Amino acid sequence: MLATIFAAAEGFVRPDIDWHALAPELVVLATFVVVLLVDVFTEEHSRWTASSFAGIGLLGAIVPLLTLAVRDGDPASLFGGGFVVDDFSLVLKALFLVAGYVTVLVSSNQIAEGDYHEGEYYLLLLASIFGMMTISSARDLITIFVAFEMLSIPTYMLAAWRKRAQTGIEAGMKYYLIGVFATGVMLYGMSLIYGGTGSTLLSEIGAHIGGDFGQEPVAVVGILFTLVGFLFKVSAVPFHNWAPDTYEGAPTPVTAFLSVASKSAGFVAILQLVFLGFFGRADVVRPFMFVLAVATMTVGNMIALRQTNIVRMFAYSSVAQAGFILVPLSVIGAGSADTADQILSSMVMYLLVYTVVNLGAFAVIISVSRRTGSGEIASWGGLFTYAPALAVSMAVFLFALGGIPPAVGWFAKFQLFTAVVKADTTLGYAAGVAMAVNSVISLGYYLGVMRTMFMDDVPDGDTTPVRVPPALVAAVGITVVATLVVGFLPGLVGDLADHATFALSLGE
Amino acid sequence: MLSHAWLIPLIPAISFVAILAVGKKLPRGGSEIGIASVAIIFVMSLGVAAGWIGRVNNPPVVHHDTGTEHVVEGDEHGEEAPADEHGEEPAAEDEGHAATAFEDSVSFAAAAPGSASAPAAAEGEEHHETPPVVRDITWFDNGTMQVKVGTMIDGLSTLMLVVVTLISLLVHVFSTDYVAGDRRYTHYFAFLSLFTASMLFYVVSSSTLQMIVGWELVGLCSFALIGHWWEEKPNSDAALKAFLVNRVGDIGLLCGMIVLFFAAGRTFDIIQINELANAGEIRHFLLLVGSLSLMTAVMSKSGQFILHTWLPDAMAGPTPVSALIHAATMVVAGIYMIARLYGVFFNGLSIGTSNINVMAVVGAVTLLFGGLLAFVQNDIKKVLAYSTVSQLGYMVMALGVGAWTAGIFHLFTHALFKACLFLGAGSLAHHIHSFDMKEDMGGLRKVMPKTFWTFMLGTGALVAVPPLAGFWSKDEILAGAQQLGGDGGYPLMLIMGTLGAAVTGAYMTRAIWYVFFGERRGASATHDMHENGPRITVPLMILAAGAVLAGFTNIPKTDNFALSWVPDGWTLRFEHFIEPTGAYFPGGLESFAHPEFNLVLAVVSTAVGLTGVLLAYLWYWKGLGPHGLTDRNRFARGGYKILENKYGLDVLYVDWIAGATKGPIAKAANWTNQNVIDGVVNLVGTSVRKSGEFVYRYIDQGVVDGAVNASGAAADGSGEILRKAQTGKVQTYGAYLFLGAAILAAIFVIAV
Amino acid sequence: MLLNQFLILAAILFCTGVYGVISRRNGVLVLMSIELILNSVNINLVAFSAMNDSISGQVFALFVIAVAAAEVGVGLAIVLAIFRNxxxxxxxxxxLMKG
Amino acid sequence: MGFTILAEVARNADADVLVAQNVAFGIIAAIMIFSAIRVVTTSNVVHAAAFLVMVLAGAAAQFILLGAEFVAVTQVMVYIGAIVVLFLFGIMLTRAPMQGTEKFTRDNWKVGALTSVVMLAVLVFTLVDGFGEDKLPADLMPTDTRVLSDAIFSTYLVPFEVISVLLLSALIGAIVIARKD
Structure with missing residues (x-):
């Protein structure tokens, strides 16, 4: 019926749709609908099925992803170039799906046992993941903006999911308000960019930014304001303040999700904008990112040293980690063309690694807090004596975050270093030094946690073993194995990250 | 065996897992697995050594650019016959065959330098080119670079394999008695295994990236072992301190390795990096930056002044672990890295042509300061720890002046006698659980004779009493400082090294006095002291034997009458087998400069060392304080050359002015003798103590620790200020956001 | 008409909104200030759309309006929950959470 | 409606009309700015909502001046028809005092003022610098709504579909958050 309407519409060109390329998103969307129906048509006591459906759906979406990965031919470019399915987007979609799946795993017990709305929880989670998948293919300001809202708005509500607790709703409120403020700034910037270039397509914007328009101050304001919206998402200083408060107040599985998936989505958008849109003014982006990266690492680490609550400490740690990821952008556009490739692949690599490791750490935190019921680091004392597996897993994650071999983090950091050194610029070396100093500082608090786990006494002397539900065991197991295996064989992920290049060539 | 060296780190790694998995269920708590695995790899290391010796004696044919075949000459005078069939030339083909079966590559990095220069016959020793056996597989390949991991066996790594496995084996055996009944007995052995595995993984590295990983693993394991008794806060503090100080050096390591990576055209291959550095194909500036960065890493890992502070604190760990750390593993990792990447350091720091350079200075300062510090410690383990610092200083200095073989030779001898001393200290403290020499020891020589004698031999070797091991290696280092480098050698290093010998003698004598002589005090008086069982004493005896004999592996080859009777086949065996040949080592086929034996120097340095012993002997055995002036006068008369000179002056004074005013001047001379010279002697004695204490209290504990603490506090403080900015009010956050965006935009609009 | 007259009007609205979101205490008033910001963006977009003779700006503005509706809905729900707690x-x- | 006629008149004449357009713009802009400032300063919540309506309506009028009629209509329907009503519900449900008794401005409003002044300075400087004397096309015709819909249903199909999911999930989530249970 629609077809006849379309046919009747004069001058309307029916878009050519490559259904295969859209399949991963469609699978997630179908899962969304299924979970919605399950939520509507089941009784309260069988709402848990929602989590199973969500998990299966997320894993199922990997199938079309794989078929797309092995598909021959050029990357699919749909809707006039606004939606591109290239290797970059495939790698990141896989990342989001896996992160989403692990989030479902760590959520299932927490959400089922707490006084939460269960079905809607997974619904919003799926909606957010849907947004993330869309944003990794989006090559158009409007699509980026809408996908960005798609992934953000559900997380605002998820952050407020502990709505009966004052801190719970406070977390949601802060996240929401800062998010909307940042959206405002971002939109203003986007409007300036659109105004100057007359297009919302990143490829065309890239061409204009590289041309005359790019040299005007208004373009600089446009670029910076646009990036602010995403820098808020990755919690870069000075747009980071929401993170600790929200992380502390939100349900811990949501915190895990925010600290990895949501943050990665922010980075994905930044990468796309910077590489495809704003590459022509790399000379502006470089110092800007340098300032932010150094400030973010330093501030995050400094405050993290002072934290006594583990979730809050991890919040600042993830602020600092965001700073690390930003570091290579401080040499963007410098050096040769393969420097740009190196920057891109090192950042993607770090995102992959960081996502797995941080999710694992949060899975442990959730497992432990089921027992201790407290977020204070002191309550972790002597964890090793009664939950050795959890303590050792946590140690692995902490090592990975601190960049100590053989856990995978060292390799990721090494890649970042290589990227900045390769560019051979003063700013790059300065950023490298700042990064090195900061990675030492960060050990201060990572090792502090280790010391508590291994060396302190059990606070209440209660050393009955921790009972960890199977879903959490799976989450910890998957992440810890990934952390170690990739740590020993970094080539596994290195390849993936190397292939994660944009279909569009850089700097056009 | 040479190309199967990868098994050597693997076995203890497996043992680590096995002990963790099943150790608790075994009758001996997993220690049997550890000992068995280390014994196996020790035997395997001997096999590697035999193979290597065979390979040096019958080097594989190397084709040079000119196409001429290098004539293979068997060295008939080999100390040990090539026992292992794998090591010989045909084995190369075997290995190649095995390698293809594994689908990886075996390359004998056939160093073929452009020059087909004939081996220079310096010192009469021919240097055949014996390429190292490299076997590696691609670890990962990320498009722009290919990183390999594998084993590289040459003399240096062979030596390290033997030393590490030997010490580790003895430490394992020793530990079964020493930590018996410990509640983390199984964990302890598991980590010993892992520690050994990491160190072995590190020493067989074929790429710098692998070295980084091994280096970090070693640090990690030492962290776990130093903090073995973490229940006591100082122990866990010490572990953390060790770890954090080492991380400072790790930045240097990372920076240095990355610089080298790019400087050498994107490669991690050790041989390639060295070859390029030697061939002058890397800009000198880059080499300098690289070697300075790596030097930071060495300073932290090998406890060089000013990053040595963690090392004495690391005594908090169980004593066998200290022995392992100090003799064979952790701290020599830095020395090993210098030796391994010697092409970089040698060219980067211009070692061959300068009279002073960073590495030599760091080493020299460390050896003197370390020794002074050892002088004021009351804890026997801390004496030994500072002694290690000082001895590592010797090694770094040796490498810094270009005496590669001497440095590594000292590493080898030091490993034996220092392990002996540490285990001896463990043996002493096994019953009383105290290491305080002043409070809890004394007069132990009668009750623990085996410990006493082995300790004495270890001390003798450390103090460089001829002909014990330390004498030979220290003498070679000093000869290196005298003769190598640019014109005039390294005079400053020579002086400081010689002074260091005196200090060494003094502090060890003092330690011996407190521990073995005098009255039994404190815990040792109240305890029923008796000699320990064979699991403790036998390792001690083996190590003591090593401390006596190890020096003979590198008897200098000289025409000097003192040693000219030694047959050629017995001299310089160590240098012959251990020192690398080929383009990846400075000098390449051309002979690398070696110092010659210098009898005067040997005698003088030994005399200086023994003077230290004597001074301390007189100081402690004969006592001070209440004795009258004449006593001290005799003390002065007995020992000091400087005093004799004074007397000479005295005589001169008297003779010159004899005829004129005999009386008053003679009285004055006498007064001078009584007061000034005694004063000088006193001053020397006390000022050594004072400066030691000063350095310890103010520089070591004050400045360095203070700086560490202050930077920590500064970080904390700024953290606190930044934390205040987190007001909890969302609109304040909003203000930061908008203001941040506006100000950044303003700055960039104006500036860009 | 000058392009800039619209743009500067939008800038003034934007900054007024910024002042509002930072300075107002009442949650509902903060949400209203956010609407000012979003509206200023819309004016920009539509003005540029006219200037560049391209339709994308108007499409963009429509999406912004739709998203604004969703955001206000969520925002009011959160303000309501705040009021309850x-x-x-x-x-x-x-x-409650700071530091 | 009045604005539409005004704009129509403005378009049909030449030079004089340009003046008329500018006059219209000036009047509307003045009203908008005044209302916006009242929105952020008034101490009566309902008045604030009313002033917000003025701003939103003014924006719609500007859209018409710019020839974007469909956007203007949407603006009126969505903003004034839905969002402002939501605000009024919000005001009632939170039982916010209508005026006076409560402080409506934070103590550190000066920070807000500073921020907005700095921001305004930056923006105005760059806008004047960037778009200086750029004139809008004199013959601005109302945009054909069909062109708009064609764009949405072809080029911007993905965001359109996404936003439908977005509205649905926002709806569901908002209900969960706001529900009293």
Whole structure:
């Protein structure tokens, strides 16, 4: 019926749709609908099925992803170039799906046992993941903006999911308000960019930014304001303040999700904008990112040293980690063309690694807090004596975050270093030094946690073993194995990250 | 065996897992697995050594650019016959065959330098080119670079394999008695295994990236072992301190390795990096930056002044672990890295042509300061720890002046006698659980004779009493400082090294006095002291034997009458087998400069060392304080050359002015003798103590620790200020956001 | 008409909104200030659309309006929940978590 | 409606009309700015909502001046028809005092003022610098709504579909958050 309407519409060109390329998103969307129906048509006591459906759906979406990965031919470019399915987007979609799946795993017990709305929880989670998948293919300001809202708005509500607790709703409120403020700034910037270039397509914007328009101050304001919206998402200083408060107040599985998936989505958008849109003014982006990266690492680490609550400490740690990821952008556009490739692949690599490791750490935190019921680091004392597996897993994650071999983090950091050194610029070396100093500082608090786990006494002397539900065991197991295996064989992920290049060539 | 060296780190790694998995269920708590695995790899290391010796004696044919075949000459005078069939030339083909079966590559990095220069016959020793056996597989390949991991066996790594496995084996055996009944007995052995595995993984590295990983693993394991008794806060503090100080050096390591990576055209291959550095194909500036960065890493890992502070604190760990750390593993990792990447350091720091350079200075300062510090410690383990610092200083200095073989030779001898001393200290403290020499020891020589004698031999070797091991290696280092480098050698290093010998003698004598002589005090008086069982004493005896004999592996080859009777086949065996040949080592086929034996120097340095012993002997055995002036006068008369000179002056004074005013001047001379010279002697004695204490209290504990603490506090403080900015009010956050965006935009609009 | 007259009007609205979101205590008033910001963006977009003779700006503005509706819905729900928990809509007093 | 006629008149004449357009713009802009400032300063919540309506309506009028009629209509329907009503519900449900008794401005409003002044300075400087004397096309015709819909249903199909999911999930989530249970 629609077809006849379309046919009747004069001058309307029916878009050519490559259904295969859209399949991963469609699978997630179908899962969304299924979970919605399950939520509507089941009784309260069988709402848990929602989590199973969500998990299966997320894993199922990997199938079309794989078929797309092995598909021959050029990357699919749909809707006039606004939606591109290239290797970059495939790698990141896989990342989001896996992160989403692990989030479902760590959520299932927490959400089922707490006084939460269960079905809607997974619904919003799926909606957010849907947004993330869309944003990794989006090559158009409007699509980026809408996908960005798609992934953000559900997380605002998820952050407020502990709505009966004052801190719970406070977390949601802060996240929401800062998010909307940042959206405002971002939109203003986007409007300036659109105004100057007359297009919302990143490829065309890239061409204009590289041309005359790019040299005007208004373009600089446009670029910076646009990036602010995403820098808020990755919690870069000075747009980071929401993170600790929200992380502390939100349900811990949501915190895990925010600290990895949501943050990665922010980075994905930044990468796309910077590489495809704003590459022509790399000379502006470089110092800007340098300032932010150094400030973010330093501030995050400094405050993290002072934290006594583990979730809050991890919040600042993830602020600092965001700073690390930003570091290579401080040499963007410098050096040769393969420097740009190196920057891109090192950042993607770090995102992959960081996502797995941080999710694992949060899975442990959730497992432990089921027992201790407290977020204070002191309550972790002597964890090793009664939950050795959890303590050792946590140690692995902490090592990975601190960049100590053989856990995978060292390799990721090494890649970042290589990227900045390769560019051979003063700013790059300065950023490298700042990064090195900061990675030492960060050990201060990572090792502090280790010391508590291994060396302190059990606070209440209660050393009955921790009972960890199977879903959490799976989450910890998957992440810890990934952390170690990739740590020993970094080539596994290195390849993936190397292939994660944009279909569009850089700097056009 | 040479190309199967990868098994050597693997076995203890497996043992680590096995002990963790099943150790608790075994009758001996997993220690049997550890000992068995280390014994196996020790035997395997001997096999590697035999193979290597065979390979040096019958080097594989190397084709040079000119196409001429290098004539293979068997060295008939080999100390040990090539026992292992794998090591010989045909084995190369075997290995190649095995390698293809594994689908990886075996390359004998056939160093073929452009020059087909004939081996220079310096010192009469021919240097055949014996390429190292490299076997590696691609670890990962990320498009722009290919990183390999594998084993590289040459003399240096062979030596390290033997030393590490030997010490580790003895430490394992020793530990079964020493930590018996410990509640983390199984964990302890598991980590010993892992520690050994990491160190072995590190020493067989074929790429710098692998070295980084091994280096970090070693640090990690030492962290776990130093903090073995973490229940006591100082122990866990010490572990953390060790770890954090080492991380400072790790930045240097990372920076240095990355610089080298790019400087050498994107490669991690050790041989390639060295070859390029030697061939002058890397800009000198880059080499300098690289070697300075790596030097930071060495300073932290090998406890060089000013990053040595963690090392004495690391005594908090169980004593066998200290022995392992100090003799064979952790701290020599830095020395090993210098030796391994010697092409970089040698060219980067211009070692061959300068009279002073960073590495030599760091080493020299460390050896003197370390020794002074050892002088004021009351804890026997801390004496030994500072002694290690000082001895590592010797090694770094040796490498810094270009005496590669001497440095590594000292590493080898030091490993034996220092392990002996540490285990001896463990043996002493096994019953009383105290290491305080002043409070809890004394007069132990009668009750623990085996410990006493082995300790004495270890001390003798450390103090460089001829002909014990330390004498030979220290003498070679000093000869290196005298003769190598640019014109005039390294005079400053020579002086400081010689002074260091005196200090060494003094502090060890003092330690011996407190521990073995005098009255039994404190815990040792109240305890029923008796000699320990064979699991403790036998390792001690083996190590003591090593401390006596190890020096003979590198008897200098000289025409000097003192040693000219030694047959050629017995001299310089160590240098012959251990020192690398080929383009990846400075000098390449051309002979690398070696110092010659210098009898005067040997005698003088030994005399200086023994003077230290004597001074301390007189100081402690004969006592001070209440004795009258004449006593001290005799003390002065007995020992000091400087005093004799004074007397000479005295005589001169008297003779010159004899005829004129005999009386008053003679009285004055006498007064001078009584007061000034005694004063000088006193001053020397006390000022050594004072400066030691000063350095310890103010520089070591004050400045360095203070700086560490202050930077920590500064970080904390700024953290606190930044934390205040987190007001909890969302609109304040909003203000930061908008203001941040506006100000950044303003700055960039104006500036860009 | 000059392009800039619209743009500067939008800039003034934007900055007024910024002042509002930072300075107002009442949650609902903060949400209203956010609407000012979003509206200024819309004016920009439509003005540029006219200037560049391209349709994308208007499409963009429509999407912004739709998203704004969703955001206000969520925002009001959160303000309502705040009111339930704290018995006030003064978001300045919602500062349990800090530091 | 009045604005539409005004704009129509403005378009049909030449030079004089340009003046008329500018006059219209000036009047509307003045009203908008005044209302916007009242929105952020008034101490009566309902008045604030009313002033917000003025701003939103003014924006719609500007859209018409710019020839974007469909956007203007949407603006009126969505903003004034839905969002402002939501605000009024919000005001009632939170039982916010209508005026006076409560402080409506934070103590550190000066920070806000500073921020907005700095921001305004930056923006105005760059806008004047960037778009200086650029004139809008004199013959601005109302945009054909069909062109708009064609664009949405072809080029911007993905965001359109995404936003439908977005509205649905925002709806569901908002209900969960706001529900009293």
């Amino acid at each position: 704290y018995r006030t809509v003064d978001i300045d007093e919602v500062d």
